[in-house]
Amino acid sequence: MAGCGIRSLRWGLESVLSSATHSAGLLPPEIWVNDADPDRAELLNRNLEPLRLKGGSIQLANEPAEALLSRAHYEGRCFDLIDLDGFGCPNALLQPVLNVLANEGVLLLASSDGRSPTGHDRCGAIRRLAAAARTHPASWEVALRLQMAALARHAWVLGRGLEPLACFSDGRTFRLAVRLKSRLAEEEEHLLGLLARCDACGDQAIQPLLSLQGWPSCHCSPGDGRWAVSGPLWLGRLQSVEVLGALLQLEEQLPLTMSPVSFRLLQRLKADVGLPVCCWSINELAKRLALSGPPPVSALVEALRSAGHQAYGSALMAGQVRSDVPFPELLRVCQSIHRAGR
Ligand SMILES: [Zn+2]
Structure with missing residues (x-):
């Protein structure tokens, strides 16, 4: 999966540079680069x-990743960082990868399978994720949570825990950076659950699998609503403020290593860790209320916070507000922003 090797080269050069600059005495890193296609070896x-x-x-x-990973496992070799970026869904490789990831090691995982986790290939989602995936306005985030x-299920089977460091998508590729822990954090199992959304009224609800009960009524008239349920998916935070903050600081020490676009992305992710889970599309809210235009994200966030709720502009998709506000109140707040702006 190394392709032409540009990512390996960057990992290598940046880590050689930073280990020499900042941690005198550390051994230089050893980089393993693999692409299954032998014709790429020379390049x-x-x-x-x-x-x-x-x-x-x-x-x-130049061998299939499974072969390299299995041999490393057999030889008792562990990696501090694995960057797994192939085509399509990477899930067939999760267990071999986690077997050779060191404790506190970091996995960067990319999936370019956009259809199954966004509800456009529901059978594919069952096969690849063992999960129900329904269409949702915050589809990129739902896809990241499903992945x-x-x-998490693969890590937990091994008795190990997961700490999300950074998750983001451009709608084509879904990228997760996680740290593997030697054991599960307290109540980590509570972070696996279901997300329900009623297409008729737009209401949403979540439940952890551990305390799963019947769903509450949505905002529809009695008998009219129908929840479309996605999951199991991850209900925890998606970003680490500490790691993102450290990466942003690195930019000062290694100024040529980060593009302005990446810098702004890290800033956005740091400002929205991914909780509460429910995201609301401002366009959808405006449409449901028959407003002439969507409320500005910043005004909606401010109004919800003033009313005592948690609220953030989503870092993962533009035009989405993340909040724990009950849906009827969200509609009222949108309505009042619209009136005040007229
Ligand atoms: Zn409903």
């Missing part, structure tokens, strides 16, 4: 030359 070799010149240690391989749940 990879050539592209990684600048890393060798800097003293980086590189192990190049995180799949990862």
Whole structure:
């Protein structure tokens, strides 16, 4: 999956640089680079030359990832960081990857399967995620939460816990960075649950699997509503303020390593850790209330906070407000913002 090796080169050069600069005495990192296609070997070799010149240690391989990971497991080898970025859904590799990820090690996981976790291939979601996936205005976030749940189940089977560090998407690729813990955090099992949304009225509800009961009534007239339920998915936070803050600080120390776009993305993610779970589309709210336009995200967030609720603009999709406000009150707040703005 290394392709032309650009990511390996960046990992290598940046870690050689930072280990030399900031942690004198540490051994330089050893980078394992694998692409299953043997025709890429020569190109990879050539592209990684600048890393060798800097003293980086590189192990190049051209074999299926499963083979490399299984052999590492057999040999008792662990990696501090694994960057898994193939085509489609990566879930067939989760267990082999977690088997060789060190305690406190970091996994960067990419999935370019956008159809099954966003409710557009429901049978695919059952096969790849063992989950129900329904369409949702915050579909990118639902996809990330479904993927995180799949990862958590694989980690938990091994008795290990997960700490999300950063999760984001551009709608085509869904990216998760997580830290593997030696054991589950207290009540970590409570973070697996279901998200329900009524397409008729737009109301939403969540429940952890551990305390699953019947669903409450939605905002429809009695008998008219119908919940479409997605999950099991991850109900916990999606970002680590500490790690994102440290990455933003790194930008000052290694100014050439981060583009302005990435810098702004990290700032956005740091400002919205992903809780509460329910996200509301401002366009959908405006449509339901027959308003002439959507309320500004910032005005809605401010009004909800003034009313004593948690509220954040979503860092994962534009035009979404994350809040724990009950739906009828959310509609009233939107209505009053609209009146005040006229
Ligand atoms: Zn309803």
